Amino acid sequence: MFDGTQKRIVSLWFPRLASDRVLGPHPTDGPLVLTLSQNNANRIYCLNVAAQSRGLYRGMPFSDARAFCPDLSSRPAAPQADMQFLTVLRRWATRWCPWVGFEGRDGLVLDITGSAHLFGDEEAMIATMRARLARAGLSVQIGSGNTRGAAWARAHYGEGAVLEKLPVDALRLEANTVTALQRMGLRSIGQLADSPRAPLARRFGPTVLLRLDQALGAQPEQICPEAEPPHYAVRMTLPEPIGLAGDVMAGTERLLERLCDKLKDHQAGARVLCLTLRRVDGDAQDVELRLARPLRDPARILPLFQRGVAEVDAGFGIDQMRLQAVQTEPLPAEQVTHGRVRDPGRLDDLITRIGTRIGLENVQRFLPADSHIPERSFTIAPAAFSKPERGWACLRPRPILLFAPEPIAATGLRPPRYFRWRRMALSTGRATGPERIAPEWWLIDDAWQSGIRDYWRVETLQGRRLWMFYTPQNPSWFVQGVFA
Structure with missing residues (x-):
C-alpha cells in the first residue's frame, strides 16, 4: 500500500x-x-x-x-x-x-x-x-x-x-x-x-x-x-595572454574537439557557432560562424574560423576563450560504405566559405514551384536553408535563360520567317509548337491578364534557339527565353 x-x-x-x-x-x-x-x-x-x-x-x-x-x-x-x-x-x-x-x-x-x-x-x-x-x-x-x-x-x-x-x-x-x-x-x-x-x-x-x-x-x-536540455558550450582559461592568430586558432581547435565530442554524444550538429575571446582589459569580442549544414567535424569547422579570427583585435592579450553552439540540429550517425565516391558536404563547405564573406542569405538556389506559368515555375531560396530538389516536372523542355517578354515586329499565327531581335537580323530555320499556356485565373498577374499564349521553339539559321510566344487575343509576337 x-x-x-x-x-x-x-x-x-x-x-x-x-x-x-x-x-x-x-x-x-x-x-x-x-x-x-x-x-x-x-x-x-x-x-x-x-x-x-x-x-x-x-x-x-x-x-x-x-x-x-x-x-x-x-x-x-x-x-x-x-x-x-x-x-x-x-x-x-x-x-x-x-x-x-x-x-x-x-x-x-x-x-x-x-x-x-x-x-x-x-x-x-x-x-x-x-x-x-x-x-x-x-x-x-x-x-x-x-x-x-x-x-x-x-x-x-x-x-x-x-x-x-x-x-x-x-x-x-x-x-x-x-x-x-x-x-x-x-x-x-x-x-x-x-x-x-x-x-x-x-x-x-x-x-x-x-x-x-x-x-x-x-x-x-x-x-x-x-x-x-544539453548545453553546448566549452571554455578555456589561459595561464598567459595570447595575441597571435595562430595561437587563437590552436586554442579554438582544442575547444572544437571538446564541443564536437559533446555534440556527437547527443547526435547533434552545430549550425551557428560563437567564439568569444575575452581580453585582459575585460573587453570581449565575438566571432560568429554560420554553417550551411549541421556539422560536428572539427577538421572541417576549424578552417572556417580563420577569416573571423584574423580580424580580431587582441589588444594586450586574450586570457579566456569560450566556444558555444548557439543553434543545433539533429545529426544522426551515417553508415559509411566503400561505395561512396564523393563527399556531399563539399558544396556545403563552399557555401559556408562564401557565406562568411557575403552572408549565407545571399547564396541562393532555384527551386521548382508548382505552376505551369514560366515566371512562376521556380522560387529562389537561400541555399543554406533549403534542400535541392530533383528538377522541374514539365512535359516539354524549358529554356535555360528566361527573361521578361521582348516584343518583335511580326504578324501571323506561325513564327515569322524573318525578324529582328536585339538589333540582330534573324531567319527561322525550324519551329516546333505551339504549346498553349493559359493564365492561372485564381492569381492576379498583370503580365498575364491579356489571355492565353502560344509558345514556340524557334531555331534560327544564325544559331540562336529562342523561346517565342504569340498572343491570339492581341496579335503580337514576343521572345521570352533562350535555349542552350
Whole structure:
C-alpha cells in the first residue's frame, strides 16, 4: 500500500498564463483577450481580469465578445510561446525543489518532500512563491497536499479546502464523466468515496476509481521532472595572454574537439557557432560562424574560423576563450560504405566559405514551384536553408535563360520567317509548337491578364534557339527565353 503522507506536493496553476505573458512587457487596465481559431471559428483562448469582469469567458466566440464589450482589445494567441514561457517558469521553480514537472499547459507540480524546511516551513515557502510570482505580474493559485491529485484539486477548486468536500470535477475527469456522476447524485469527492466501487467500475471503467485513489493516496502517482536540455558550450582559461592568430586558432581547435565530442554524444550538429575571446582589459569580442549544414567535424569547422579570427583585435592579450553552439540540429550517425565516391558536404563547405564573406542569405538556389506559368515555375531560396530538389516536372523542355517578354515586329499565327531581335537580323530555320499556356485565373498577374499564349521553339539559321510566344487575343509576337 502506498503511503501518501510521506510526500508533500505543491501544484501551481496559472489560470491566465497566456494573457499574463503578453501583458508583462505591455501592461494595460482595459479588457484584453487572446484569440485562437478553433472549429472554424475565432474564439477566446485566454483573457485578463478586466475582460472576465465584463462577463467574457474562454471558448466564447470573438464576435460575441466584441458585441458584449465594444472597447475590447485582442491579440492572436501563441500556444507555442506560452509553452516556452512555462518552461522558463519550470526552471525557476527548481529553486524550491529538484523535482518539478509540467501539469498540463498551464501548471507546474513540485515534490517538496524534504525541502520545505530550507525556507522555514511549507507555509513560508508557499507564501514566498506567491509573492515572487505576484511581483512578476503572474496570477497563480497554489494548492498543496499529500498527493498530486489532492494538490491539483486544491489549486483549481479551493486552496486549503478539505479534499472530501471538493466537487468531483477536482478529480481530473472528463466533462462527460463528471456530468454523469452529478446526475447520479455524486457531487463531491466524499460522496464518491462512500459509494460502492463495483457499480462505478462497471459503468465508468477503471479511470474514475484510479483518479479517486490517486487523490486519496491509495494509489501512487509519480512526478516526472523534465531533463535539462544539453548545453553546448566549452571554455578555456589561459595561464598567459595570447595575441597571435595562430595561437587563437590552436586554442579554438582544442575547444572544437571538446564541443564536437559533446555534440556527437547527443547526435547533434552545430549550425551557428560563437567564439568569444575575452581580453585582459575585460573587453570581449565575438566571432560568429554560420554553417550551411549541421556539422560536428572539427577538421572541417576549424578552417572556417580563420577569416573571423584574423580580424580580431587582441589588444594586450586574450586570457579566456569560450566556444558555444548557439543553434543545433539533429545529426544522426551515417553508415559509411566503400561505395561512396564523393563527399556531399563539399558544396556545403563552399557555401559556408562564401557565406562568411557575403552572408549565407545571399547564396541562393532555384527551386521548382508548382505552376505551369514560366515566371512562376521556380522560387529562389537561400541555399543554406533549403534542400535541392530533383528538377522541374514539365512535359516539354524549358529554356535555360528566361527573361521578361521582348516584343518583335511580326504578324501571323506561325513564327515569322524573318525578324529582328536585339538589333540582330534573324531567319527561322525550324519551329516546333505551339504549346498553349493559359493564365492561372485564381492569381492576379498583370503580365498575364491579356489571355492565353502560344509558345514556340524557334531555331534560327544564325544559331540562336529562342523561346517565342504569340498572343491570339492581341496579335503580337514576343521572345521570352533562350535555349542552350
